[in-house]
Amino acid sequence: MALWYETGNGMVKTKLARCHIGIDVYVCCPGPSLAEINNADLMIPNVMTVAVNTAYPYIRPDVWIGMDEPECYNKTLWWQPFMKICRGGYQARKCDDRLISSFPNVHFADCAEPKNRAELFELRAHDVRFVWHKNTMAICLHVLVWLGAKKIHLIGCDMGGDKDYYDDRVLSDEQRKYNRRLYSHLCDYLRWFAEEGSAHGIELISCTPDSPINEYLMHYDLKDALAISLSSVPDPAKIKHVLDVRKQKDKEAECENRKN
16 A cells, blocks of 8 residues: 555655654645746745646656546656656556556556545554546645645645636536536635644645635745755855865864763
8 A cells, every 4th residue: 555666676665754844835736827837936945846637747856746637747757867756557558559667767556545634633543545536636735734834835726717727728618527527626625624634733725816726825925935945954054075074074073081
């Protein structure tokens, strides 16, 4: 259970669960406002970038998460070196006649319908099934909680808008209706997650302008949120040569010996 990957000699289970990941997380969704984001702005210390579904290739993240069929994503995804998390059961699926399990850093998440929503905050061991609510966002949030995320920001999480996505894709009426139903469900789910998460020391923050989630989530301009994340990082010190470091340690050791 949990996350699996192919070693070349069979599938093995990861042990990545942590109490605290020690870094702020920024989740990039493929909503229209994502087009206003500069990927380079996210590439700073104390920021882990997570791309959901088709936010890649516009965003080149540290971690990508997608639960839809592999055919729904840009094919170049599988050749990227960053961590990719797919739905368990897709190990035998292929991209251009190659098993996606054979590509670099691809993981498969075991999923199961939870007995109740709050299980997400309880299932924290290495060996768990991630909550399955038939959408990627719920799995994404559980994976992040499982990894130890305490501060999660949402980018490109428009839940609708004048355009369907950040790029030039246009949906059919049936597809758009499907998406709108999902957005309605997710708005409710994110409201619950924020309220329940606060009791577990987890913050959910919106960095998406003009989104309905801003009615119940704390909202920051992305620039301001990134500045806060960066503020906890120490100023870079001058890099020392190894000989200088050793001389300093020898001097400190000599002083300590004199005291004794």
